[in-house]
Amino acid sequence: MDTLSYKTISANKATVKKSWVLVDAKDEVLGRLASVVAIVLRGKHKPEFTPHVDCGDNVIVINADKIKLTGKKWDDKQYVRYTGYPGGQRITKAKELMVKNPIAMVEKSVRGMLPINRLGRDLFRNLHVYQGEEHDHVAQKPVKININSIK
Numbered sequence: 001m002d003t004l005s006y007k008t009i010s011a012n013k014a015t016v017k018k019s020w021v022l023v024d025a026k027d028e029v030l031g032r033l034a035s036v037v038a039i040v041l042r043g044k045h046k047p048e049f050t051p052h053v054d055c056g057d058n059v060i061v062i063n064a065d066k067i068k069l070t071g072k073k074w075d076d077k078q079y080v081r082y083t084g085y086p087g088g089q090r091i092t093k094a095k096e097l098m099v100k101n102p103i104a105m106v107e108k109s110v111r112g113m114l115p116i117n118r119l120g121r122d123l124f125r126n127l128h129v130y131q132g133e134e135h136d137h138v139a140q141k142p143v144k145i146n147i148n149s150i151k
Contacts, residue, residue, distance in 0.1 A: 016053065022135075023061050023144075028067055
């Protein structure tokens with residue numbers, strides 16, 4: 001009996017097969033969309049997932065200006081930042097950020113679900129968010145996916 005017939009496969013940069021994925025954010029809830037996008041960016045939906053390697057796909061999110069928030073989050077959700085000076089805490093509500101920069105809402109929520117290290121920063125570079133239907137990655141032939149099909 002061959003006891004070594006089942007070996008753990010560990011992916012590396014040379015063996016990873018990356019593809020391009022298109023996600024439509026129209027009428028999707030922000031948190032649920034961001035969690036699925038983070039899973040695809042990380043590569044956790046693939047059987048050859050390796051935690052310390054960038055084995056995820058490149059993700060294009062379109063219609064970022066048509067996302068939804070549930071409940072009273074449009075008025076209650078706050079984005080807090082600090083300028084570095086005394087008394088420099090700045091608070092922006094979700095409704096104000098959506099008017100100012102709707103792409104930032106999707107990017108902030110996805111970035112918060114990625115690892116906070118060098119790998120997370122590299123994974124975030126594989127995310128491309130656009131406001132409308134058009135995007136700059138037609139030549140990559142992205143495959144449109146339904147976010148409800150990925151668990």
